[in-house]
Amino acid sequence: MAGRVSSGVTVRFRPSGSSMVPLIRSRQQVVVAPVDPSKLEVGDIVLARVAGTVYLHLVSSVDPVGKRLQISNNRGLINGWTSHDRVFGICVSVDGVLRAGVADKTLDQAAVRESNERTA
Numbered sequence: 001m002a003g004r005v006s007s008g009v010t011v012r013f014r015p016s017g018s019s020m021v022p023l024i025r026s027r028q029q030v031v032v033a034p035v036d037p038s039k040l041e042v043g044d045i046v047l048a049r050v051a052g053t054v055y056l057h058l059v060s061s062v063d064p065v066g067k068r069l070q071i072s073n074n075r076g077l078i079n080g081w082t083s084h085d086r087v088f089g090i091c092v093s094v095d096g097v098l099r100a101g102v103a104d105k106t107l108d109q110a111a112v113r114e115s116n117e118r119t120a
Contacts, residue, residue: 001032002047002054005089008034010111015056019073020045023058024094030056031092034107037084040069045091045099050080056091 001011010033016026023045024030032047040046044059050071057079061070067084092102092111103109 002049002088005032005034005047008107010034010092010108011089019075019077020057021074023074024056024091028095030094031111032056032089033092033102033111035087035090035105036107037069037087038064038067039105040087040090041101044101044105046071046087047089047091048082049086049088050082053079054088055079 001013004011010031012029012031014027014029015024018026035046040059040062042059042062045056046059047054047056048071055071057071057073059069060072060078068081069087070081071079073079090102090105091099092106093099
């Protein structure tokens, strides 16, 4: 998934696990679109590589000067810091529900419009 998103493709998939509950429950469909990492904020959900592992997790801290983000799960576990070049995409929607504040961060505005139309 990370390779496809980093090449500019918006993807849909069903991640498994419970570390992001209640934001994302196991096997809910997520849409992840390419992102401008410089626009990310605490609370955004991103697909990123941290210490060799790709996670769909929360941005828990932002270091704009160092161009890096701290990635955590939704249970308080910090996975670590990662640079902007290892952030592949932003979660646009979960089970068809558009995530707030993603519209100006994604590089694929069509994905946001499509997710928005599904919730209308």
